[in-house]
Structures are given as C-alpha cells and as structure tokens.
Amino acid sequence: MTRSATLYRMVMPGHTCPWGLKARHLLRSRGYRVEDHWLTSREQTETFKREHGVATTPQIFVEGRRIGGHDDLRRFLGLKVGDPKATTYTPVLVVFLTTAVMAAMLSFTVYGTPLTVRGGEWFIALSMMVLGMLKLQNVESFSTMFLNYDLLAQRWVPYGRIYPFAEFGAGALMLAGVLTWVSAPIALLIGGIGAVSVFKAVYIDRRELKCACVGGDSNVPLGFLSLTENLMMIAMAVWMLAMKTRGAALEMPM
Known part of the structure; x- marks a missing residue:
C-alpha cells in the first residue's frame, strides 16, 4: 500500500524554499505519494504557521500526523541529521x-x-x-x-x-x-x-x-x-x- 504525505512549502515569485524541495524529494524517494501544497505569499505562509502553531516551513504531515520540518522528517525516516556546530576533519x-x-x-x-x-x-x-x-x-x-x-x-x-x-x-x-x-x-x-x-x-x-x-x-x-x-x-x-x-x-x- 502506497503511503501518503502532505507537504506545505513556500513557492513564491523569486523564492522557492530549498528545504521544501529536499523534503519532497526525500518523501518520493522513500515511496510516499506527496500532496504538494504551495504557500505562494508571505501572508499565506504566516497564516499557515499561526493556524498550525509552527515557526518554520516546510511542514510535513504523514497519514495526518504532523512530522515537522525537513530535519524532523529525516529523523522520522531514521536518517542522520548533521550538527552544523559539530567538529569535523x-x-x-x-x-x-x-x-x-x-x-x-x-x-x-x-x-x-x-x-x-x-x-x-x-x-x-x-x-x-x-x-x-x-x-x-x-x-x-x-x-x-x-x-x-x-x-x-x-x-x-x-x-x-x-x-x-x-x-x-x-x-x-x-x-x-x-x-x-x-x-x-x-x-x-x-x-x-x-x-x-x-x-x-x-x-x-x-x-x-x-x-x-x-x-x-x-x-x-x-x-x-x-x-x-x-x-x-x-x-x-x-x-x-x-x-x-x-x-x-x-x-x-x-
């Protein structure tokens, strides 16, 4: 059975959220059928965030359950989330x-x-x-x-x-x-x-x-x-x- 996910991401004139694109790719690569909802203005984006009580977009929902943003999606899928402050060679x-x-x-x-x-x-x-x-x-x-x-x-x-x-x-x-x-x-x-x-x-x-x-x-x-x-x-x-x-x-x- 194909699993479904709903994605809300910013797609505005002059700006397409890169994290939203990455989230969509990640979901599709894992076999999810994605309902891709565009937030096409700042006003629409702010309204969405107020309604769902979130601070950022994109936001991903899987089978009606809110997962969160791109990093939260990676954790949900069991993938590593990099720490930008971590030391590395x-x-x-x-x-x-x-x-x-x-x-x-x-x-x-x-x-x-x-x-x-x-x-x-x-x-x-x-x-x-x-x-x-x-x-x-x-x-x-x-x-x-x-x-x-x-x-x-x-x-x-x-x-x-x-x-x-x-x-x-x-x-x-x-x-x-x-x-x-x-x-x-x-x-x-x-x-x-x-x-x-x-x-x-x-x-x-x-x-x-x-x-x-x-x-x-x-x-x-x-x-x-x-x-x-x-x-x-x-x-x-x-x-x-x-x-x-x-x-x-x-x-x-x-």
Missing part, C-alpha cells in the same frame, strides 16, 4: 584529496606517471596555496581564531593577517620552482612556529580548540591534521633547500 581531508589528485594529474601530464618526486612537491605546494586561499577569504576571521593558539600571533597580532599571504605566496613560488631562497625560509619559519604552537596547545596544554587552517569559520578541531599542515611545509622547505644546495654544489667548478 572533512574540510582538511577534502583539501588534501583535491590537491593530491591535482598533483597526480599534473605529474601524469608532464612525466607520463602520476607518482613522481615532482608530483609530491606539487602536492605540498598546491596544498599550501589552497589552504592559504581559504584563509584569505576572510583574513580578519582567520586571524582572530589563529590568536587562540599561535605563539607568534599572540605576541605580535599583525602576524595573523600576514600568515595567509605568506603561506599562499610561498606555495606559489614552490609550485613554480623559483626563488627557493625566498619561499623555503618563509615556509620553514611559518611551518616551524605553527608546529610548535599546535603541539603546545594540543599535546602539552591539552586544550580543545578549533583550527584556523581552512579559515576562521572552521569546525576542524586543532590536532594531528593541523600539525600535519605545518610539518608538510617544514619538510618541503628542507627538501627544496637541500636540492638547491646540492644543485649549487654540482655547478661549482672543480
């Missing part, structure tokens, strides 16, 4: 996955194989650029969150606003393989300070903080992945300085 993992694929594809295009030493260098450089870009979207918000744990920023506040530019710029130079004597020291400096700051905050002081690594609105917990970002910059800086020094030594006349 997903943003950083997505950055690293994306830059790893980008580096592998660049390596494949240039060298015919996705796994090369140069591809590894590109991965770190691209990661620095993308992470820097995310911080640059709102420098003030990033710098405020950064002040919670970075040791240098706590002593010299402008460093929090400089950091995203330094990370992005150093990554760009490393990606191009130019001005190593500029990019590597910058990466070594900001990566070293960052690693010490994160290690102290997380593993010594045992503080539970959010990481500013993907911007000031991040829900990423400060921890191992935050430390990894800084260790990657240190490793890249040391590697490039070593390669530069080796190249200079080979070029010296005997």
